[in-house]
Amino acid sequence: MRLKKLLIINLIILIVLSYSSIFAEETNQKQMRLFTIKGKIIDWEEKPVKKAVVLIPELGKSVESDDSGNFEINGIPEGRYHIEVYAEGFINYSSDFFILKQNELNFRIILIKKLKEEIVVTATRTPKLFDEVPVKTDVINAEEIVNKAAVNLAETLYQTTGVRVENDCQNCNFTQVRINGMEGKYTQILIDSSPVLSAMTGVYGLEQIPAEMIERVEIVKGGGSALYGGNAVAGVINVITKEPEENKTFLKLNQEYISGQPYTNLGFRSSLISKDLNTKAYLFASYQKREPVDLNGDGFSELGSISNTSFGLNFYNYFPSINGKIKLSFFRIFEERRGGDLFDKPPHEANTAEWAKTDQIGFSSEWNHYLSEKLYYNISFSIVDAKRNTYYGSHQDPNAYGLTRNPLLFFNGQLNYQTGSHVLSLGFQYKRDRIKDEAVGYNRIIKATYHESGFFLQDDFKLSRIISILTGIRLNKHSAIKKLIVTPRFSILLNLTETLNFRTSFSTGFRAPQVFDEDLHITQVGGEGMMVVNSPDLKEESSFSISGGFDYGKQIGKNLIQFSVEGFYSRLSDTFILREIKRIENARIMERINGSGSKVYGLSFDFGLILGPKINFSSGWTIQRSELDEPEPNFNCREFFRTPNSYGYVTMNYKNERLINMNISMEYTGKMKVPHFAGYIEKDTLEITSPFYVLNIKIDRIVNFSENTAVRFFIGAYNILNSYQKDLDKGVNRDSGYVYGPSKPRTFYAGFEFSF
Numbered sequence: 001m002r003l004k005k006l007l008i009i010n011l012i013i014l015i016v017l018s019y020s021s022i023f024a025e026e027t028n029q030k031q032m033r034l035f036t037i038k039g040k041i042i043d044w045e046e047k048p049v050k051k052a053v054v055l056i057p058e059l060g061k062s063v064e065s066d067d068s069g070n071f072e073i074n075g076i077p078e079g080r081y082h083i084e085v086y087a088e089g090f091i092n093y094s095s096d097f098f099i100l101k102q103n104e105l106n107f108r109i110i111l112i113k114k115l116k117e118e119i120v121v122t123a124t125r126t127p128k129l130f131d132e133v134p135v136k137t138d139v140i141n142a143e144e145i146v147n148k149a150a151v152n153l154a155e156t157l158y159q160t161t162g163v164r165v166e167n168d169c170q171n172c173n174f175t176q177v178r179i180n181g182m183e184g185k186y187t188q189i190l191i192d193s194s195p196v197l198s199a200m201t202g203v204y205g206l207e208q209i210p211a212e213m214i215e216r217v218e219i220v221k222g223g224g225s226a227l228y229g230g231n232a233v234a235g236v237i238n239v240i241t242k243e244p245e246e247n248k249t250f251l252k253l254n255q256e257y258i259s260g261q262p263y264t265n266l267g268f269r270s271s272l273i274s275k276d277l278n279t280k281a282y283l284f285a286s287y288q289k290r291e292p293v294d295l296n297g298d299g300f301s302e303l304g305s306i307s308n309t310s311f312g313l314n315f316y317n318y319f320p321s322i323n324g325k326i327k328l329s330f331f332r333i334f335e336e337r338r339g340g341d342l343f344d345k346p347p348h349e350a351n352t353a354e355w356a357k358t359d360q361i362g363f364s365s366e367w368n369h370y371l372s373e374k375l376y377y378n379i380s381f382s383i384v385d386a387k388r389n390t391y392y393g394s395h396q397d398p399n400a401y402g403l404t405r406n407p408l409l410f411f412n413g414q415l416n417y418q419t420g421s422h423v424l425s426l427g428f429q430y431k432r433d434r435i436k437d438e439a440v441g442y443n444r445i446i447k448a449t450y451h452e453s454g455f456f457l458q459d460d461f462k463l464s465r466i467i468s469i470l471t472g473i474r475l476n477k478h479s480a481i482k483k484l485i486v487t488p489r490f491s492i493l494l495n496l497t498e499t500l501n502f503r504t505s506f507s508t509g510f511r512a513p514q515v516f517d518e519d520l521h522i523t524q525v526g527g528e529g530m531m532v533v534n535s536p537d538l539k540e541e542s543s544f545s546i547s548g549g550f551d552y553g554k555q556i557g558k559n560l561i562q563f564s565v566e567g568f569y570s571r572l573s574d575t576f577i578l579r580e581i582k583r584i585e586n587a588r589i590m591e592r593i594n595g596s597g598s599k600v601y602g603l604s605f606d607f608g609l610i611l612g613p614k615i616n617f618s619s620g621w622t623i624q625r626s627e628l629d630e631p632e633p634n635f636n637c638r639e640f641f642r643t644p645n646s647y648g649y650v651t652m653n654y655k656n657e658r659l660i661n662m663n664i665s666m667e668y669t670g671k672m673k674v675p676h677f678a679g680y681i682e683k684d685t686l687e688i689t690s691p692f693y694v695l696n697i698k699i700d701r702i703v704n705f706s707e708n709t710a711v712r713f714f715i716g717a718y719n720i721l722n723s724y725q726k727d728l729d730k731g732v733n734r735d736s737g738y739v740y741g742p743s744k745p746r747t748f749y750a751g752f753e754f755s756f
Helices: 002-031 142-147
Strands: 034-042 054-055 061-064 070-077 079-081 084-086 098-100 104-110 138-142 163-167 175-179 187-191 216-221 235-239 246-259 259-275 281-289 307-317 324-340 352-370 373-392 401-405 410-420 422-439 444-462 467-478 487-493 500-511 521-526 528-534 543-556 557-572 576-584 586-593 597-611 617-630 647-656 659-668 673-676 685-688 694-702 710-720 745-753
Touching: 034 054, 054 070, 061 070, 070 079, 175 187, 175 235, 259 745, 373 521, 373 528
Parallel strands: 034 104, 187 235, 528 586
Antiparallel strands: 034 070, 054 061, 054 084, 079 098, 138 216, 163 175, 216 235, 246 259, 246 745, 259 281, 281 307, 307 324, 324 352, 352 373, 373 401, 373 410, 401 422, 410 422, 422 444, 444 467, 467 487, 487 500, 500 543, 521 528, 543 557, 557 597, 576 586, 597 617, 617 647, 647 659, 659 694, 673 685, 694 710, 710 745
């Protein structure tokens, strides 16, 4: 009986405890209610952003958005939280703090694309995100090339801070690019990191490379010499060609009218990709035809005639089993240009004619092989065979014909190894530049072969999240220089905050005493030629450069603001200058000699502002000084010729795919000193030019016929205010080198691009 009572008591206690536990659990659930956060993630164009990571830092909970941009996080207790969103190619998002008290919260999050998310290769010769490169790299992307309606490399480079493209000949329109005021021969121009522009092809090369060949352009100002050798004192311009991403074809017509004369540009490009994505091909072709333009009615052209046909192929094949990739490229550029008068007659029957028929055939190959995640190497080879027939003469001189042959060979090998926070690069490069130039009428025969070899070692070291250091050294041996030249390089990137970076670079460089592009071009002055020759005692020019600046970028609501400022200083020793040494029967001879030295210094500013998805402002300005230590001998001047102390640009883009897209830009060039040689005028004079503004506008509209088929119509005007040089020389005795204004007078254009 007693045992029975004890069992009954235990049973009652067990029942009470069970009900107490259930009651306590129900009470606890009532006290700890769990909630849900939902939302949708979109970009400015209201397109869903998939695979964005949504995080609640206070709980360590995260999810990914689906293909529609939706996300949902369940089981969140009451509390004070905020959410963060991370997506590739977009600026990180962080919400304000909120108190979670209701059953469910819904978010609509708009992510803003990063301004500079490009992968760049020029600064380090290894692929890196722009924001992680210690050396500042300016990028002209495909969208900017379209906005400029560029038809060649020269037009692509417009509206870039610290970069100026100038026309140096009134007859043949020979162009060069200046970086921070330094002449074109101080800049190394590359295609896919290979120096395929030689002394000969550099004369007209900027206009001969078609826009269809270009995917983007990377520009490194100064400091390129540690990796790229000579001629990179001012910087490096690297043209990156297209690697296909989809099967697509584009056909383009751009018809310009320059003072009533037509300039026709036809373009074709096509991308082909195999089903397994391992084989790709990119084909391009371009045709340009321009009639001569006479702006001052003297019967002589200011813009010469051009007929250019270019085509090429890039072929890629991936080998997944060995993690390798091969690229084969081929291009051919054929161009005939002529300036002067009497275009219906042979050059030697004209009063003045500068005529050049150029034929370039280029081939390159590149092999990339990843032996492991930490070890990979690159081998590349290129050869360009260039030849040109020319006539540089006046007064119907039958002996002013010339012939130039300039094959250029280049080899590069590079090994990269990652160990911890270091990426070590060891490389070897060899370049052979063979020149044979004959201009019998001017008693000029140039035969030269230059060999340049270089070894380089680079350490790309990410010391911490804040500090990245890039150090490099290159050993150079040039056949025109007896000694071995050592060029070190040092750069630092400080990520001071999420919005503010600081970069600084130090570098040295050199230029060998060799034949340059302008030596192979004979300017017509006063009815006779002007030639440049090297002094027998000419020695190499050396340089020391330092630069530093801040980059700031911040998202403010739906807007994005970017600002950068950079200071630069370059010291040149034994600077190359020209002096007139004699006159022969039909030419003035200018000799290149070493001056005492010079310096270039200044500040550049960039500003960018994105107001929502439709409006984008950008602007860049450069203020600088370029001075010789001692005056040059011809005009007793210490300033660099053709170098303004201030220049810059402003652009505004309006994007509305449902209505129109509009681009408005303004370019400014300040005063500069330009030599003006006798012929049309009585004696040699140093002119001070007036500042000029160039205002441009472009409107385009995209009409979609299907998901993969569309037509983009565009219309625009270049140099609306017709801000062109007013004091051009006239007649057969003019100084054709006295030209300094914009590349074109007022020009209207229209066209379309059909994609399928």
